[in-house]
Every structure is written in structure tokens, then in C-alpha cells.
Amino acid sequence: MLNPNEPIQRKAPQRQLHTFAVYAEDKPGVLSRITSLFRRRAYNIDSLTAGHTDVPGVSRLTVVLESDDAEARLIEANLYKLVNVLRVEDLTHVATMKRDLALIKVKANAEARPQVMQMIEVFRARIIDVAPESLVLEITGTEDKIDGLLEILSPFGIIEMVRTGGVAMTRGSEATTIHPHFVHARVPQDKNS
Amino acid sequence: MKRTGAQLIWEVLTREGVDTVFGYPGGAILPAYDALVDYKNIHHVLTRHEQGASHAADGYARASGKVGVAIATSGPGATNLVTGIATANMDSSPIVCITGQVGSDVIGKDAFQECDITGITQPVTKHNYLVTRAEDIVRVIREAFYVARSGRPGPVLVDITKDAQNQEVEFVWDESPIELPGYRPDLSALPEEFDRALQLLSESKRPIILAGQGIIMSGAEEELRKLVEAAHVPVALTLLGLGGLPAGHACNIGMMGMHGEAWVNTAIQEADLLIALGMRFDDRVTGDLATYAQNAKKIHVDIDPAEIDKNVKVDVGIVGDLRAVLTTFNERLKPQKREAWVSYVEQSRGEAEQHDILKAADDGMLYAAHVIDELRKLTNDDAIIVTDVGQHQMWEAQYYAHNKPRTLITSGGLGTMGFALPAAIGAKMACPEKEVWVIAGDGGFQMTACELQTCAQEGLDLNIAVINNGYLGMVRQWQEMFYDRRYSETPITSPDFVKLAEAHGLQGARVESLEEVAPAVTSSQGQPCTILTEFRVVPEDAVYPMVPSGKALDKMIRRPRKEPAIRQDT
Numbered sequence: 190m191l192n193p194n195e196p197i198q199r200k201a202p203q204r205q206l207h208t209f210a211v212y213a214e215d216k217p218g219v220l221s222r223i224t225s226l227f228r229r230r231a232y233n234i235d236s237l238t239a240g241h242t243d244v245p246g247v248s249r250l251t252v253v254l255e256s257d258d259a260e261a262r263l264i265e266a267n268l269y270k271l272v273n274v275l276r277v278e279d280l281t282h283v284a285t286m287k288r289d290l291a292l293i294k295v296k297a298n299a300e301a302r303p304q305v306m307q308m309i310e311v312f313r314a315r316i317i318d319v320a321p322e323s324l325v326l327e328i329t330g331t332e333d334k335i336d337g338l339l340e341i342l343s344p345f346g347i348i349e350m351v352r353t354g355g356v357a358m359t360r361g362s363e364a365t366t367i368h369p370h371f372v373h374a375r376v377p378q379d380k381n382s
Numbered sequence: 383m384k385r386t387g388a389q390l391i392w393e394v395l396t397r398e399g400v401d402t403v404f405g406y407p408g409g410a411i412l413p414a415y416d417a418l419v420d421y422k423n424i425h426h427v428l429t430r431h432e433q434g435a436s437h438a439a440d441g442y443a444r445a446s447g448k449v450g451v452a453i454a455t456s457g458p459g460a461t462n463l464v465t466g467i468a469t470a471n472m473d474s475s476p477i478v479c480i481t482g483q484v485g486s487d488v489i490g491k492d493a494f495q496e497c498d499i500t501g502i503t504q505p506v507t508k509h510n511y512l513v514t515r516a517e518d519i520v521r522v523i524r525e526a527f528y529v530a531r532s533g534r535p536g537p538v539l540v541d542i543t544k545d546a547q548n549q550e551v552e553f554v555w556d557e558s559p560i561e562l563p564g565y566r567p568d569l570s571a572l573p574e575e576f577d578r579a580l581q582l583l584s585e586s587k588r589p590i591i592l593a594g595q596g597i598i599m600s601g602a603e604e605e606l607r608k609l610v611e612a613a614h615v616p617v618a619l620t621l622l623g624l625g626g627l628p629a630g631h632a633c634n635i636g637m638m639g640m641h642g643e644a645w646v647n648t649a650i651q652e653a654d655l656l657i658a659l660g661m662r663f664d665d666r667v668t669g670d671l672a673t674y675a676q677n678a679k680k681i682h683v684d685i686d687p688a689e690i691d692k693n694v695k696v697d698v699g700i701v702g703d704l705r706a707v708l709t710t711f712n713e714r715l716k717p718q719k720r721e722a723w724v725s726y727v728e729q730s731r732g733e734a735e736q737h738d739i740l741k742a743a744d745d746g747m748l749y750a751a752h753v754i755d756e757l758r759k760l761t762n763d764d765a766i767i768v769t770d771v772g773q774h775q776m777w778e779a780q781y782y783a784h785n786k787p788r789t790l791i792t793s794g795g796l797g798t799m800g801f802a803l804p805a806a807i808g809a810k811m812a813c814p815e816k817e818v819w820v821i822a823g824d825g826g827f828q829m830t831a832c833e834l835q836t837c838a839q840e841g842l843d844l845n846i847a848v849i850n851n852g853y854l855g856m857v858r859q860w861q862e863m864f865y866d867r868r869y870s871e872t873p874i875t876s877p878d879f880v881k882l883a884e885a886h887g888l889q890g891a892r893v894e895s896l897e898e899v900a901p902a903v904t905s906s907q908g909q910p911c912t913i914l915t916e917f918r919v920v921p922e923d924a925v926y927p928m929v930p931s932g933k934a935l936d937k938m939i940r941r942p943r944k945e946p947a948i949r950q951d952t
Binding site: 213214217218221222225229259262263266267269270271272273274275 | 500501504505508509512529562563564565686687688690691692695
């Protein structure tokens with residue numbers, strides 16, 4: 190029984206980066222609807238990537254943002270309210286692989302080049318363009334790994350850099366965390382069955 | 383059978399059972415209006431402003447439970463709808479807005495009267511569409527109606543380019559169920575959640591039900607009554623929930639929230655269990671969240687999963703249609719008795735009620751409460767009251783006892799001034815046999831007073847009560863209480879309302895004393911034309927009690943007591 194004099198204790202919410210995989214119909218304005226939702230509900234997107242899936246007409250977005258678990262549930266529920274959103278998976282608490290891709294143009298004249306190439310080797314990045322005074326390299330990996338390479342390269346002088354933002358996928362054949370309350374749509378793989 | 387896109391609009395509306403639409407013609411919607419001439423089954427109400435059309439569609443929807451329809455042209459016509467759309471969105475009112483759009487070949491070229499209305503309305507609609515091909519019109523409008531009325535209802539906008547309206551295509555009516563793979567409104571609760579809810583209720587000594595508009599929208603009034611009686615629980619209502627349980631019901635303790643009665647808010651703060659049914663814990667209902675019903679466990683039933691845990695973290699969340707949920711709940715509920723708690727809540731009215739202005743000695747002044755009280759006495763339970771936003775709205779909620787659902791139509795969530803008159807036009811079109819009263823302040827009424835001419839053109843017999851205190855009263859009240867009585871731009875003049883009504887070909891009357899109220903009300907009733915009665919009330923009256931914004935729900939400001947002098951409550 191409740192003690193009326195004692196307020197119910199609730200745990201302080203823990204904020205962390207949450208990663209969502211969002212399947213949506215590939216229709217005009219869908220991306221705008223999703224970003225508009227985040228703006229309207231004052232959720233701050235850390236990164237967002239979008240691309241086609243193996244099913245024609247279905248896009249997959251990876252959205253990363255900082256929230257606690259309760260807010261993440263609300264974000265999921267709100268995403269489902271968009272008519273064009275088919276399915277949402279919160280990948281935060283399941284085993285996933287996350288990858289970010291970066292292209293980095295770094296200063297590297299004849300003198301600095303061997304040192305730069307050594308670093309590239311360590312980080313398993315690839316050189317995709319060579320010019321007399323610079324190199325362009327490509328690296329995929331976790332955000333931390335890319336941040337690490339950037340830190341190492343910055344003394345040489347980074348001319349330009351572009352990153353895709355994270356994409357994520359669960360490991361193995363494990364089912365992802367789907368909130369039983371919200372799930373209501375066919376998912377891409379269901380269409381084959 | 384070949385049809386133009388414009389004809390298809392009316393074909394679908396006809397098949398959706400629409401007989402009344404509200405709108406305003408213009409360039410990009412011309413083809414649709416041309417086609418309308420041949421659809422005699424659809425009555426078009428020409429409002430005087432597109433905002434009036436969207437409010438009227440909203441009022442129509444709230445009075446009837448059916449989908450309301452508003453039509454406007456592109457550009458300014460469409461943007462004028464937006465306030466009405468946002469109003470409908472906040473109060474989950476099912477409307478479909480059809481707008482014309484410039485030709486698809488010039489979209490994005492800043493053509494005359496071009497405007498990205500789907501972009502603009504994205505955050506304030508449940509869903510919206512841009513249609514550029516005639517062959518999509520039938521499917522899209524069918525989907526629009528389905529989305530608007532199903533699940534948690536809401537506004538849907540369909541923007542149709544002029545060339546799509548002009549194209550001729552084969553008309554095929556397809557009655558197969560609508561397939562929207564990403565939309566499934568028929569969510570239902572899990573059995574274990576019922577177990578937990580039933581257990582919490584049976585363990586509770588001091589439960590309270592918070593009933594919202596969801597009761598009315600899902601038609602769960604009877605199920606609520608059964609629950610209340612079987613579980614013996616006091617019920618507090620939200621503003622939009624008024625009418626969900628008869629005001630005269632023994633367990634109905636009244637409206638909660640910022641201007642709810644003191645005993646209602648105190649009961650909520652003292653409860654050990656809140657059962658929230660079809661309401662969304664708006665800040666006007668909860669006051670300061672950190673101190674809100676701290677000792678209570680909470681059960682929240684809502685059709686929208688995104689409402690669970692949004693403002694108030696709950697112990698049990700049940701997602702589903704309220705009527706279905708309550709039916710299941712009632713089947714499993716064992717009758718309970720809570721005499722001590724129910725009579726405690728009832729007795730706590732006691733002294734608080736003595737603060738009521740209606741109990742104060744006659745000081746020769748006319749108060750808005752007097753007007754509302756007379757209206758309560760002189761109208762029957764079926765009368766529809768449509769209020770605007772502000773002090774009069776709160777007084778109406780406090781003093782007019784609603785015994786039936788859909789008898790109060792008011793803008794709760796968005797708080798849209800200017801809502802009442804056009805919404806009442808919609809309500810009257812939906813329920814022509816019912817007595818419809820507009821209650822508006824002098825400020826809000828002037829925002830959409832042009833719709834008086836719509837009443838004249840339609841030959842409507844509305845009753846309009848303008849509560850005139852010469853101020854934007856609610857803002858003035860806040861300035862008085864929280865801004866050192868510095869009245870910044872709240873004194874407002876008005877036209878001669880009697881002459882205004884007469885200029886529109888309607889009748890007007892003015893009331894300045896208490897004795898004149900009842901005769902004015904009765905002489906307005908049952909007349910064949912719209913009658914506007916202006917009630918000149920005390921200029922600086924305030925709505926009491928009041929929970930200051932951001933304060934705990936039970937820390938309310940009480941009506942200063944005049945006579946006979948008794949101890950002030952703290």
C-alpha cells in the first residue's frame with residue numbers, strides 16, 4: 190500500500206544517445222515531416238541519414254539524438270503518428286553495429302606525407318586522392334574512431350572534411366526492439382513472406 | 383464515366399455523406415466551385431473569411447461527431463484556414479480542408495497566389511496531401527476522411543492543383559477498405575494492463591477520475607457512468623470533457639484545473655489514485671507538474687500512445703478506444719464503496735461555495751456569472767453553447783451545468799479568440815433543430831464579427847450573447863494580478879452591437895441590469911432570425927478561483943469575500 194505522506198520516488202532520467210532506425214514510405218515530403226516532428230517537439234537531432242532499402246518505395250533513416258528512455262519512447266510513439274512512417278526500431282539497448290563515413294582532405298607535402306600515411310595505416314583509412322600538397326582519405330568506422338583520426342591529423346592541417354552521420358544495424362538475426370504498442374505496419378522483410 | 387477532377391471532389395464528398403461544406407471561392411479553386419453548381423445535394427455555406435470556414439467545419443464536427451469540411455482557394459485563402467486548422471488539431475476535431483493550388487507546372491515558381499500550404503500546415507494537421515493528378519483525387523479524399531475521423535481524430539488538408547481539377551479521368555468508386563500501411567488507428571490494450579489498473583483501483587482509498595474529451599469523442603458516456611457508479615469514484619472533468627458525465631450526477635464534482643473549483647483541485651492533490659480517461663494533462667489542468675498529485679498512482683487511458691507519459695509519468699498506460707477499454711474494464715470490475723472519501727470530497731465544497739459571486743449580496747451590478755446562470759436556467763439540456771476564449775469562457779464552464787455531451791463547443795487547447803461565432807454557425811448547420819447560443823466576449827467577438835452576415839445570408843437563428851466588459855478581460859485579469867495592474871492595451875472599445883446586428887439585417891438588444899437578463903434571454907429564444915444581445919457587465923471582475931500559471935494546483939487565488947465577512951481561506 191502507498192504511504193500517502195511519502196512521495197513516490199522516481200529514478201532520475203538518464204540521458205544518452207539514442208539510435209532509431211525508421212522505415213518510411215518513400216514519398217515527397219516524408220523527410221520534411223520527420224524533421225518537422227523533431228523540431229516541433231523540440232528534440233535535437235544529433236545526426237540523420239536516409240537512404241533506400243531493398244524494398245522499392247521504402248526508405249530507411251537512421252536518427253541519432255540525445256534523450257532518456259522515457260523520452261525515447263515518446264519519440265517512437267510520435268514517429269508512428271506520421272502516416273508515412275511504417276516502423277520504428279530503437280537500437281539503443283540492443284547489440285548493434287554503428288558506422289560513420291568521413292572524407293578528409295589533409296595537408297600533406299612531400300615532407301609530411303610519410304607521417305600522414307603512417308597514421309592512415311594505423312586507422313585503416315584509405316587514400317582516394319593524391320595531390321602535390323594534399324591527400325584525400327576515406328574512413329569508415331565508429332564515430333570515436335573517426336574522431337581519433339581527426340585528432341591525429343589536425344596538426345598537419347585539415348583542409349576540408351565531410352561526414353555522413355551514423356548508420357546502424359543490429360547484430361546477427363536478433364529481432365530488434367519494437368514496442369508492441371506501436372507496431373502496426375508491414376516491414377520490408379515481411380513483404381517477401 | 384468520365385469526370386473532371388473538380389467533379390470528383392464532389393462525387394467523393396457525396397459518397398462520404400457530406401451534405402454541408404463551408405468555404406470561400408477563389409482563382410485556384412474555381413473549377414471545383416464551377417462543378418459545385420451541379421451538385422445540389424451539397425449545401426455550401428459562404429463564410430466571410432476562410433478562418434470562419436475552418437472554425438465552422440470544426441463546430442460542425444464537434445456538434446455532430448461527423449467530419450466537417452472547409453474549402454478555400456490557394457495562397458491567402460489557404461493561409462486564412464490555418465488558425466482554424468490549428469484549433470481543430472489541438473482539440474482533436476475531425477475536419478477535412480480542401481484547398482486549390484496553382485497549376486502543377488508553376489509550383490515553386492512563386493506564381494500568383496501560390497503558397498506552400500502543405501508545408502505550412504504540416505505541424506498543425508494530422509496529415510496532409512498535395513494532389514497534382516486527377517486520378518489521385520478519389521483515393522486521397524477518401525483517405526483524408528478516414529484519417530480525419532479514425533484513431534485520435536484531427537484535421538487533414540488536401541491541396542489540389544488547378545490542372546488536376548480540370549483534367550478528365552474515368553471515375554471509379556472503390557469501396558474497398560483503405561490501405562495505409564503506416565497508419566493503424568485501431569490500437570488495443572494489453573490484458574495485463576487491465577489487471578494492473580483493476581488492482582490499483584481496488585487498493586485505492588482515495589481515487590479520482592479525470593475525464594476528458596475522449597469520453598465524448600468515443601461515445602463512452604454510458605460506460606463512464608457505469609464505471610463511476612460501480613467503483614464509487616468522484617469524477618473531475620476537463621473543459622472539453624464537460625458534458626461527458628451529467629453535471630447533476632452525484633459523483634461529478636466539476637471542472638478541474640486553472641479555473642476549476644477549489645474542492646476539485648484539492649481532491650486531485652489529495653487523491654491516492656488518478657484515473658485519467660481521454661485527457662492529456664494539459665498545463666492548464668495540472669498546474670506545476672513537480673507538485674501535481676504527488677501521492678497518487680496514475681492510470682492513463684488514451685487512444686494516442688504518444689500521450690502516455692508525455693506530461694505526467696503514469697504507473698499504468700492503456701492505449702485504446704475509450705469506449706472499448708471501459709467496456710472491458712467494467713466487465714471485470716467488482717462493485718466497490720468509498721463512502722468516506724466521496725463524502726469528504728463532497729463536504730469540502732462547503733465554505734468554498736460561499737465564495738461564489740451568485741451567493742454575494744446584490745450590489746446592483748451585473749456580473750457575467752448572472753448572465754450564464756440565467757442561461758442555464760432558461761435553456762434545456764439539449765441547447766448547444768459555443769463559447770469564445772477568455773473570462774466568459776471560464777465563467778460559462780463554471781456556471782452553466784452541461785448535462786449532455788456535445789453541448790459545449792469551445793476552443794480549449796489552442797484558445798482561439800474569434801472561434802465562437804463561426805463555430806456556432808457550423809454547429810447550427812449540423813443540428814438545425816437545436817437551440818444554439820454563442821457566448822463571446824467583446825474582444826473575441828470583434829475578431830470574427832463579419833460572420834454575422836453569414837448568419838443573415840443563411841437565415842440562421844442563432845442566439846448571441848456578447849459579454850461586454852470593455853476589456854480584453856482575461857489578459858486584464860493577469861495584468862491586475864501579476865503585472866501590478868498596468869493595463870497595457872487591454873481596454874477595448876466596441877461598436878454599438880445593437881446597430882451592428884441591425885446593419886447585418888439581424889436583431890440586437892442591450893442588457894445593463896440583472897432584472898433585464900431573463901426577459902432578454904427568453905425574447906431571443908425561438909425567434910426566426912439571429913439575435914445579438916449585448917450584456918454590459920462589471921468591467922473589472924475576475925475569474926476565481928485561479929491557479930497562477932506554474933503554481934501548484936491547490937495554491938489557488940480565491941474570490942475576495944465581500945459579505946457577509948467570513949474568514950479567508952488560505
